Amino acid sequence: MLDYPTLKVIWWLLVGVLLIGFAIMDGHDMGVGTLLPFVGKTDDERRVVINSVGMHWEGNQVWFITGGGAIFAAWPLIYATAFSGFYWAMMAALWALFFRPVGFKYRSLLKDAQWRRSWDWGLFVGGFVPPVIFGVALGNLLQGVPFHFNELLMVSYTGSFWELLNPFALLAGVVSSAMITLQGAVYLAHRTEGAIQRRAGTAALWSAVLMVLGFVGAGLWLRYGNMLGYAITSVVDPAALPNPLGKTVERSADGWWINYAKQPLLWLLPLLGIAGALLAAVLTRAGRTLTAFVLSSLAIVGVIGTAGAAMFPFLMPSSSHPDASLTVWDSVSSHLTLGVMFWATLIFMPLIIFYTGWAYRVMRGKITVEQIRANDHSAY
Secondary structure, eight states: OOOHHHHHHHHHHHHHHHHHHHHHHHHHHHHHHHHHHHHOOSHHHHHHHHHHHHTTHHHHHHHHHHHHHHHHHHOHHHHHHHHHHSHHHHHHHHHHHHHHHHHHHHTTTSOOHHHHHHHHHHHHHHHHHHHHHHHHHHHHHHHOBOEEEOTTOOEEEOOOTGGGSOHHHHHHHHHHHHHHHHHHHHHHHHHOOHHHHHHHHHHHHHHHHHHHHHHHHHHHHHHHSOOOEEEEOSOOOTTSOOOTTSSOEEEETTGGGHHHHHOGGGGHHHHHHHHHHHHHHHHHHTTOHHHHHHHHHHHHHHHHHHHHHHHTTEEEOBSSOGGGOEETTTSOOOHHHHHHHHHHHHHHHHHHHHHHHHHHHHTOSOOOHHHHHHTTTTOO
């Protein structure tokens, strides 16, 4: 079996892969939902938009469920602390997601125009709200979350829901929403044609510009806006048993930039996020939608990777008691648990990727109004 420190880092990488997979795969579903009321001008066009993701959206939920399960199993303290501090925010995201299954199922069962418009806006909520909340959560993690542990390692959260909605976190929410909308716009342009494709291309351009401006603005805010990062100042034994109170942490202006100073190659991650988004928008407008989708997916890798690389080894910093901050080294499960999960992932992850790729290949092609009309009773 791999040694404990190696497994801790591997699971940091694997959870990152699952979160990126969720943003890429389920992200284009949510992006399409966000665009639904705007790129579809008629009922038939909106059915085209819905059916562009209708065959795959349930399968893409695997990334969301697996990511949540991996956090619960690999980082139990993170799971418990995050749901304590972000409880109402997480519940809001889940409530918004409830609109998706019922919206897909019920939207076209009645021919009443008001009924269908209501479900269209429900699908918009299910696509727009979760990415904003996830971005706001990341923005708060970069600032630190007000929590601490007592001597029995019982967590206490001292903040409130409204404190989560601070300006920097809202900016992070804008970046997240624009990133997911870009992913959805590129995918929609790839699966449709005509007027819908043109509108999706325009949405991709505006989403990319908003994402890049917000991403660069957030980086400048972190660097020059008097926002303090975190740094471990004591000696840490990566092989030690988890103990979140066994270290010393200080806050400094250079905290989130230390890793970039040590490893300059990490600057390729923000560059990938910026260049990938802009090139994806340009290629979408030029009709090279498959390449654009690859680039928008790489932009997601760049944006999420930028934040992950800056924070490593921190996972959930504490603003009220920095020494209680949770890191890769002290918030994980046992050596045995990480080892068993690693081998299970090594077996099942390729199967999931293979099956997903096969499903997309089999059900590839353009979705048109004519197809929807010809399959009125079976299509969404």
